[in-house]
Amino acid sequence: MDITVSILLTIATAATPLLIAAIGELVVERSGVLNLGVEGMMVMGAVAGFGAGYLTGSPWIGLAAAIVVGALFSLLFAVMTLSLATNQVATGLSLTLLGLGLSGMLGTGFVGLPGERLPNLYIPLLTDLPVIGKLLFGQDPIFYISIALVFGVSWFLFKTRTGLTLRSIGDSHTSAHALGIQVIKYRYLAVMFGGACAGLAGGHLSLVYTPQWVENMTAGRGWIALALVVFASWRPLRVLAGAYIFGAVWIGQLHAQAFGIPIPSQFLSSLPYLATIVVLVIISRNKRLTMMNTPASLGQAFVPDR
Template structure:
């Protein structure tokens, strides 16, 4: 039973950064912006979180530093794509490459150093409940933030007037502009929110998942988060389910290697990415499912008065 609980806790830990990054990207894409720079923003949050926590000795400062770096990087993306109307795909890819290179340069002096870890929650009596105690009341703080974030985003998008406005911009920015809605302003806020979520997801990796700094430690999680948004058909609760499915695949391949299953380790390590490809192929075959919730203006630049 202890082994089962430990596996479930590691699945939750592995799923949390995927969930946070994906839910932030979902809000961005609901506004009609396609941000392919999630990986770069995540890795900047990773080095920001680790570096600030190591230098101050306070993991909470590291957490906020990771969020801030992700938001700053997303603001750069917003200026390029929203104010200067550059191509969103090319800009996102460029920022990912920039983030990977810049984080590697910033983290040169942190390689091999011990990190500061965010402690897990402990509530007397509740955390000590057999089996469910550690699962429900003994996780790291960012795990609970991720659950609250999903609920808050779902409520915001489908239960508030502002959320309806944001979705209307994603469906038709021209019509929204004709109604007097400030399209660029809403998209700026959505992009910065998505970047902050990516930074938080990255900080989780270096403060909870593996409290150390290793170059390119996001290992493609930003791309998986992008795939999760499509997998979930742009619905927050489906993102939650998808993140835990991918988290289970990620942890499953690690345990398979530990148990000595006679399969090449390279193949097991590729399973999370293989699962991503398979899911996207299956979804793409169902055009009705793909188009059902896809923002109609996704990836299209908008320039007022042009």
């Protein structure tokens, strides 16, 4: 029983950064913007979180720094794609490249240092309950934020008028503009929300998952988050499911490596990436369904005419 609980806990820890980054990107894509810079924003969040936590000695300040840096970094993307109407794919890629370089440079001095870890929740009695205590009441704070984000975003997108407006912008920015909606303003906010989420996801890696700084420590998680959004056909609750499936794959291969299963560790390590490809193939096979779910203006630059 204890083993099951601890495995479930590690799966939740592995799934949380994927979940947060994907939920952020989902909002961005629902507004019609494709930001391929998730990996870059995430790694910036990770280095900022670790750095601020290490220098101040408070992981909470680290957490705040990760969020703020993620949002600020995404602003760069927003200015380029929204105000200057640059190609979103290329700009997102350059955000990732810049983020990987910048974080590597800023983090040179942090390599090998012990970091601050966010403490797990502890509520007397509740956390001590057998089995469910640890799962429900004993996890790290970002886990609870991630769950709140899923339901919050789901409610926002489908139950509020602002959410409806955001989705309408993603489906047809020209019509939304003709209705007098400030397309660019909404998109700025959406992109920065996505950036804050990616930063938080990165902060989770360097403040909870492995409290240290390793260069490129995101290891493709930002890209997997992008794939999760497609997998979830742009629905928050399905992102939740997808993130936990991927968390399980990630943890499963680590356990398999630890148990000494006679498969080379490199093959096991490549499983999450191969799983991403397989999942994408299965999901996008049905062309009509994909087209129906994809925000129709996704990835197209918008320049308001007057």
